[in-house]
Amino acid sequence: MAVARFTVEVPETLEYTSLDTIEDSVSVVRNNYITGRPRNMYWRKFQLHRLHQLVKDHEEKFYEALAKDMGKSRHEALMGDISPLLEECLYFLDNIEKLAKDEKVQPRQITNRFDQCIIRKDPLGVVLILGCWNYPVQLPLVPLAGAIAAGNAAIIKLSETAVHTSALITKLFPKYMDISCYRIVNGGVPETTALLEYKFDHIFYTGSSTVAKIIMTAAAKHLTPVTLELGGKSPAVITADANIKTVANRVAFGKFFNTGQSCVGVDYVLIPKNKLEPFVDALRKTITDWFGANPKESKDYGRIVSVRHFDRIMDLLDRRQSGSIVIGGDTDREARYIAPTVVTNVSFNDPGLMTEEIFGPILPIVTYNELEDAVAMIKRQEPPLTVYVFANKKEDQRKVIDYLPSGGVCVNDTLMQFAEFSLPFGGVGNSGLGKYHGKRSYELFTHERSMLIKKQRFEFLMRARYPPYSAHTLKLLRASLLSSSLTTNRIIYKRGIKNTFIFFLVILFFYIRKRLL
Incomplete structure (x- = not known):
């Protein structure tokens, strides 16, 4: 059944959900989950198709909303928000029956040799999905696709910072999705706090480690399991034999895509001292080729999402006690513009740029003498969400991969490990808890229910x-x-x-x- 298309304008404001209605939303969704409707296989497929069409039918409006929120170009919006959701919905539509199938396992005990051992894939129940603003389509709706595929009901809290995109999703959602099983809540801290008072069967959160601790504390009251997709200072380690021109392109892509506002973005670079000047020259050329002499005028370079986040990023730059700005440095607070900025000779212990995730278009570069020195420096920090290593020698690749814990690894490229949904994505330690994408999203929102099915015979074998x-x-x-x-x-x-x-x-x-x- 296709949904009739209709015209819709991108809303300019985001209306917050009344605190008085949150309890009703949670109750309605819970009661409808109990009826078993979200577990029905036809129902799951139908809702996944509707979610796909919600974005597909209004793709142009989503490009417009994302441009208003963050100055995203169509290319970045397509890569970072639109295509991940559309492709994830199609993946589940194509594979859901195989994923949902009971798994038969071989009994190990002699007494169970003639019985059935089955792992059943049951939905968890009602899940709470707390989205984030840097990819305001992908980050709330990709987990939702996994939750729907697994047979769950859901409450979705959209980002209050990406106003236009969240308002557009909110307006379209009841026209496409069944709001008796899936509902949206909008708001800030009070609305999120109110949501966390209720019992959910799983909480999925994308954002900062500071807020994650608050969520874990609230979840503990109900013994609710959580998935936390966080971030951290993801380094790019460049070795002596790397192709500087290629590395400059790929590091720039990993740093300045979405104006640096990516949890998997390159946070800083570690490079041999004798490669610093050639690398900076290559970066300068790359930035000019991509964004022109004045990136502020480029249609392909975005903006910081809000003045508050602009001020936070600039505070990190202002508090630095080492390093020199060799590329960029231009800013415009009113326009929320920060030029692609490179700072060289930064101390690894700098109290500004090296204390927390930058989450913006400022790239500190730290030099090292030996690769072992670079690895030792990174190990002093919490495990990052991703380690990037640029090396042609497998021996050098292994030196970095084997001795540095991280959520994931990408060798000789950036960001692509996040875009490859056949790989589970998630962090470790301070960079996150739990993994999702594709098959792992289905497993994340599923309870593996172990079943042993025996017959009422051979009782004499049980006598012992x-x-x-x-x-x-x-x-x-x-x-x-x-x-x-x-x-x-x-x-x-x-x-x-x-x-x-x-x-x-x-x-x-x-x-x-x-x-x-």
Whole structure:
């Protein structure tokens, strides 16, 4: 069933949800989940199709809204917001039946050998999705697609900062989606605080670690599991053999895409001292080629989302006690404009640029002598969401990957690990908790329900487990619960046996070869 298209204007304001209606929204969604409607397979597919069409039918309006909120170009809006949602909906429509299928597993115990062991994929229930402003379409609605596919109901809290995009989603949502099972709540701290008072079966949050701690505290009152997609200072480690021109392009893409407002953006660069000047020259050329002599006039360069965030970024730059601005530095507070800015010779312990995630178009560059020195510096910080490493030698790649914990890794490129939805995405430690995208989104919003299905027969085989116990029943229990000595020895020593066998084969080979010669 297709939804009739209609014209809609991008709203200029975002109306906050009344605090008095939040309890009613949660109650309605919960009651409709109990009816089982969101679990119906046809229903899931239908709602995923509607979610896809919500954006597809009004794609131009979303481009307009994203441009108003952050100055996003069509290209960046397509890559960062539109295509991820459309493709995720199509993925679930194409794979949902396979994902939802019961999984049969082979019983390990002898007493269960003729019975069924099944892992069933049940929805969690009613989930709360707290979106973020830097990708205001993708970050709330991609998790929603996973929640719908898994058979859940949901409350979605949109970003109050990306006003135009959130207002557009809010206006379209009831025209496409069933608001008895999925509802939107808009607002700031009071509305979010009110939402967290209620029990949900899962909370999915994208944002800062500071707010994440508040959410975890609220969730703990109800023993609600959480997924936290956060951020951190994701470094780009450049090694001596890297192609400077290529690396400059890819680092610039990872830093200045979405005006640096990406949780997986390159936060800072570590580069050998003797490569600093060539790299800066290459960056300067890249920035000029992409955005012209004055990036403020470029249609492809965006803006900071709000004055508050502009001030926060500028405070980091002003508080620095090291480094020199060698590219950019121009700003316009009223226009929320910060030019692509590069700061060289920054101390790794700088109290401004190196204390927290920058989340803006300022790139500090730290130099090092040996690759081991760079790895040691990064290890002093909390694990980042992503480690970027630019190296042609696999040995150098491994030095960085093996010794630096992180949510993910991208070698010789930036941002693409986030865009590849076949890979699970998420952080570790301060950079996040839990992973999603594609199949992992389905698993995230699913309870794997273990089921053992037995028949009412062979009761005589169960006699050993019932009292009164005896030496004879103990022998029977040991025989059924523990592997035999032969099996135990095979498992423990099979590697040694395998190596011995290979050794004798090698000896036999050389012996035969010698005889033939």
